[in-house]
Amino acid sequence: MNVNAPIAPAEIQGAVAAEVERQLQAFRAEMEGKLALVRERTVDDAATIIVFSGDLDKVLAGFVLATGAAAAGLETSMFFTFWGLAALKKKGALGGPKNVMERMFAVMTPSSSESLGTSKMNYFGMGAVMLRKMMKDKQIATLEELMALAKDLDVKMIACTMSMDAMGVSKEELLDDLTYGGVATYMADAVRSRVTLFI
Amino acid sequence: MNVNAPIAPAEIQGAVAAEVERQLQAFRAEMEGKLALVRERTVDDAATIIVFSGDLDKVLAGFVLATGAAAAGLETSMFFTFWGLAALKKKGALGGPKNVMERMFAVMTPSSSESLGTSKMNYFGMGAVMLRKMMKDKQIATLEELMALAKDLDVKMIACTMSMDAMGVSKEELLDDLTYGGVATYMADAVRSRVTLFI
Amino acid sequence: MNVNAPIAPAEIQGAVAAEVERQLQAFRAEMEGKLALVRERTVDDAATIIVFSGDLDKVLAGFVLATGAAAAGLETSMFFTFWGLAALKKKGALGGPKNVMERMFAVMTPSSSESLGTSKMNYFGMGAVMLRKMMKDKQIATLEELMALAKDLDVKMIACTMSMDAMGVSKEELLDDLTYGGVATYMADAVRSRVTLFI
Numbered sequence: 001m002n003v004n005a006p007i008a009p010a011e012i013q014g015a016v017a018a019e020v021e022r023q024l025q026a027f028r029a030e031m032e033g034k035l036a037l038v039r040e041r042t043v044d045d046a047a048t049i050i051v052f053s054g055d056l057d058k059v060l061a062g063f064v065l066a067t068g069a070a071a072a073g074l075e076t077s078m079f080f081t082f083w084g085l086a087a088l089k090k091k092g093a094l095g096g097p098k099n100v101m102e103r104m105f106a107v108m109t110p111s112s113s114e115s116l117g118t119s120k121m122n123y124f125g126m127g128a129v130m131l132r133k134m135m136k137d138k139q140i141a142t143l144e145e146l147m148a149l150a151k152d153l154d155v156k157m158i159a160c161t162m163s164m165d166a167m168g169v170s171k172e173e174l175l176d177d178l179t180y181g182g183v184a185t186y187m188a189d190a191v192r193s194r195v196t197l198f199i
Numbered sequence: 200m201n202v203n204a205p206i207a208p209a210e211i212q213g214a215v216a217a218e219v220e221r222q223l224q225a226f227r228a229e230m231e232g233k234l235a236l237v238r239e240r241t242v243d244d245a246a247t248i249i250v251f252s253g254d255l256d257k258v259l260a261g262f263v264l265a266t267g268a269a270a271a272g273l274e275t276s277m278f279f280t281f282w283g284l285a286a287l288k289k290k291g292a293l294g295g296p297k298n299v300m301e302r303m304f305a306v307m308t309p310s311s312s313e314s315l316g317t318s319k320m321n322y323f324g325m326g327a328v329m330l331r332k333m334m335k336d337k338q339i340a341t342l343e344e345l346m347a348l349a350k351d352l353d354v355k356m357i358a359c360t361m362s363m364d365a366m367g368v369s370k371e372e373l374l375d376d377l378t379y380g381g382v383a384t385y386m387a388d389a390v391r392s393r394v395t396l397f398i
Numbered sequence: 399m400n401v402n403a404p405i406a407p408a409e410i411q412g413a414v415a416a417e418v419e420r421q422l423q424a425f426r427a428e429m430e431g432k433l434a435l436v437r438e439r440t441v442d443d444a445a446t447i448i449v450f451s452g453d454l455d456k457v458l459a460g461f462v463l464a465t466g467a468a469a470a471g472l473e474t475s476m477f478f479t480f481w482g483l484a485a486l487k488k489k490g491a492l493g494g495p496k497n498v499m500e501r502m503f504a505v506m507t508p509s510s511s512e513s514l515g516t517s518k519m520n521y522f523g524m525g526a527v528m529l530r531k532m533m534k535d536k537q538i539a540t541l542e543e544l545m546a547l548a549k550d551l552d553v554k555m556i557a558c559t560m561s562m563d564a565m566g567v568s569k570e571e572l573l574d575d576l577t578y579g580g581v582a583t584y585m586a587d588a589v590r591s592r593v594t595l596f597i
Contacts, residue, residue, distance in 0.1 A: 012211060012410060016417045019215045023223060024425055034234055035432055041241035042439035043393065045589070050396070052260055057480055061450055061596075064560070068581030074589065082256055083318075102333075119481075134500075138564050162263070166337050183267030191244070191273065191393045194441065194589045197448070197596040198260075198396040211410065218414040226422055233433055240440030242592065249595070251459055281455055282517075301532075361462070365536050382466030390443070390472065390592045397459075397595040 046075040047195035050186065054083030054110060055119035056128045056143065062199045063146035069195060070153035077179075078150070079186040081160035084199075085169060086110040087143075088159055093173045102168030109167070113143050151177070158185055245274040246394035249385065253282030253309060254318035255327045255342065261398045262345035268394060269352035276378075277349070278385040280359035283398075284368060285309040286342075287358055292372040301367030308366070312342050350376070357384055444473040445593035448584065452481030452508060453517035454526045454541065460597045461544035467593060468551035475577075476548070477584040479558035482597075483567060484508040485541075486557055491571045500566030507565070511541050549575070556583055 047069035051062045062078060070076040080088050091112040098106060110116045117128050135142065141149065150157070158179045164170070171180070179185070190196050246268035250261045261277060269275045279287050290311040297305060309315045316327050334341065340348065349356070357378045363369070370379070378384070389395050445467035449460045460476060468474045478486050489510040496504060508514045515526050533540065539547065548555070556577045562568070569578070577583070588594050 009409075012215075012413050013417070015211055016215050016219070016410070016413045017421070019212070019219050020414070020417050020421045023216070023219050024421060027223060027227065028425065028429075031230060031234075031429060032432075034231075035429075035436060038234060038238045038241060039436045039439065041238065041243070042436060043242070043441070044439070047588075050264075052257070052398075058450070061480060064581055065448075065584075065596075068585050072582065072585045072589065074585075082260060099336075134564055134566075137497075140560065140564055162339065166333055166339055183263055184271065186264075187267050187271045187273075187394075190246075191271065193393075194591075195585075195594045196394045196396060197594060198264075198398050199450075199596050214407065214410050215414055218411060219418060222415060222418040223422075226426070230429060230433075233430075237433060237437045237440060240437065240442070242441070249463075251456070251597075281459060298535075361538065365532055365538055382462055383470065385463075386466050386470045386472075386593075389445075390470065392592075395593045395595060397463075397597050 043194050044075065044192040045073060046077075046189065046193040048077050048079065048186065048190040048193040048197075049195075050079045050081060050198045051084035051087060052082050053119065053199055054086040054116055056116035057118045057131060058199050059084065059087045059113070059116055060131075060143050060146065063143065063150055065197065065199075066155050067146055067149050067153055070150070070155050074194065075156075076150075076153070077156035077158060077186075077189045079158045079160060079181075079189075081163045083109065085159060085163050085167065085174075086116060087113045087147075088157065088174045088178060089113070089169075090173060090175055098168045106168070113147065116143075156189075160186075242393050243274065243391040244272060245276075245388065245392040247276050247278065247385065247389040247392040247396075248394075249278045249280060249397045250283035250286060251281050252318065252398055253285040253315055255315035256317045256330060257398050258283065258286045258312070258315055259330075259342050259345065262342065262349055264396065264398075265354050266345055266348050266352055269349070269354050273393065274355075275349075275352070276355035276357060276385075276388045278357045278359060278380075278388075280362045282308065284358060284362050284366065284373075285315060286312045286346075287356065287373045287377060288312070288368075289372060289374055297367045305367070312346065315342070355388075359385075441592050442473065442590040443471060444475075444587065444591040446475050446477065446584065446588040446591040446595075447593075448477045448479060448596045449482035449485060450480050451517065451597055452484040452514055454514035455516045455529060456597050457482065457485045457511070457514055458529075458541055458544065461541065461548055463595065463597075464553050465544055465547050465551055468548070468553050472592065473554075474548075474551070475554035475556060475584075475587045477556045477558060477579075477587075479561045481507065483557060483561050483565065483572075484514060485511045485545075486555065486572045486576060487511070487567075488571060488573055496566045504566070511545065514541070554587075558584075 049062055049066050051059060066076050066078050086109050089112040091114060118131055156179055158181050159174055160182060161180050162182050248261055248265050250258060252258065265275050265277050285308050288311045290313060317330055355378055357380050358373055359381060360379050361381050447460055447464050449457060464474050464476050484507050487510040489512060516529055554577055556579050557572055558580060559578050560580050
């Protein structure tokens with residue numbers, strides 16, 4: 001339509017302008033309501049990685065992906081649960097008193113990220129030694145370097161409190177600056193994430 | 200523009216209002232079309248978990264996550280495939296006649312959720328016994344309690360028909376109230392999910 | 399308001415048309431800006447599968463899911479990393495010179511998709527033989543058939559260059575028509591995907 005159409009008398013112009021604005025206001029409110037409903041169905045630039053495994057190769061993959069996600073601009077969180085909790089253990093920390101079952105679990109699970117084994121070809125630790133040596137030879141970041149990088153990139157690390165409880169692991173045994181939470185904490189991050197992985 | 204501008208004669212007001220509305224109709228249709236296109240790119244409040252593993256610890260994690268998702272208000276479905284199918288086996292059910300291969304598989308895979316082993320430290324079943332005992336001591340829900348909870352929370356459990364066919368497992372051997380389907384059934388749920396996990 | 403209301407006089411028609419168009423221009427720009435912001439928070443019809451495992455059963459699951467996603471109309475990519483890289487090895491290819499560590503890894507990892515073992519019940523390869531035989535008896539597609547199908551369905555297969563570097567695997571040892579990239583390449587696909595899985 002031609003915007004240079006012949007002009008109507010001034011009083012009509014005013015009435016038209018006011019009516020258009022009035023109807024647009026209602027329409028705007030309606031559209032913004034509809035837009036808000038669609039927006040609720042969208043996601044944030046976020047990624048959420050569950051680290052269930054305590055295998056060195058899998059934990060490494062978790063941190064490679066988490067730092068990669070954070071480097072790509074995603075708000076990234078990692079949820080360490082079950083065997084994955086071992087990756088968050090502070091080296092040499094003793095923790096509180098444990099019952100028999102808890103002591104058995106403590107003996108049978110890795111004491112820190114430095115003693116994780118691999119998921120394949122572990123051969124009493126040989127797999128982990130080889131993997132670490134090959135990565136060093138190739139100047140690929142170690143797990144501990146990746147963990148430091150993740151911290152620098154503000155990756156949120158959540159220790160699963162249910163797993164801590166089940167295995168008798170206390171906060172004193174775990175790294176500093178962790179977030180603590182259960183599946184509800186994980187889910188709150190996951191529902192608004194573009195990438196959700198279980199490792 | 201001032202919406203309190205002097206009012207034009209009533210008949211002009213009506214004509215203007217009608218004409219504005221008429222012209223806005225095309226615009227509304229255009230905006231709603233664009234909004235619909237964006238909406239197609241969004242997701243439902245849904246979560247979809249593939250349970251590929253038949254390890255007790257992993258199946259447990261699957262049900263903890265599924266019930267957590269359902270409790271968070273997500274429409275949740277679990278797709279049990281490959282070894283994960285064992286978690287759906289009815290205790291003591293015999294099923295139909297099997298060929299030699301199928302009998303070998305039946306002997307080598309767990310006969311129900313109560314005989315699943317753990318992915319780590321299984322030591323001929325010791326790991327599963329310990330894990331179950333520790334969870335009981337800590338009053339954490341057992342797998343069977345979590346499965347009942349999942350049912351109460353309307354978690355949809357899909358038995359993978361391709362895996363049933365490959366392993367010679369019949370519906371009679373599986374729990375009641377399951378949904379049956381293949382990868383297309385899974386994918387239909389997954390594409391509209393906020394959380395997609397492979398366990 | 400009744401859109402079939404009597405038509406306004408021509409001068410009002412013209413004035414309304416011009417005023418609607420004038421006010422709509424600003425409004426349209428504003429709404430399209432808001433719509434674009436919401437659109438940025440949406441996803442494409444895409445799926446992204448990380449194949450970390452080199453176990454036959456898990457690689458099979460990866461290809462069943464990838465071809466299922468592609469058949470459902472999703473743009474699908476698979477990222478082969480760590481042990482998963484073995485699934486992309488060309489049968490009988492020798493590759494370049496390797497150092498001692500690389501030779502040890504080459505000996506200890508499968509030489510092509512045809513020599514992958516299973517994650518459970520492998521019994522020195524028996525599990526893989528049984529799984530392959532049962533799938534053949536049931537006329538379920540073999541891994542190699544699924545890989546050919548994935549190629550036909552334009553599934554993008556990405557070989558992880560960091561894993562190739564770490565394990566001393568050269569392009570000559572891998573299948574033709576692969577895409578090469580690292581975690582950033584994966585992440586670019588994953589952030590716009592409806593389905594993200596780690597296998």
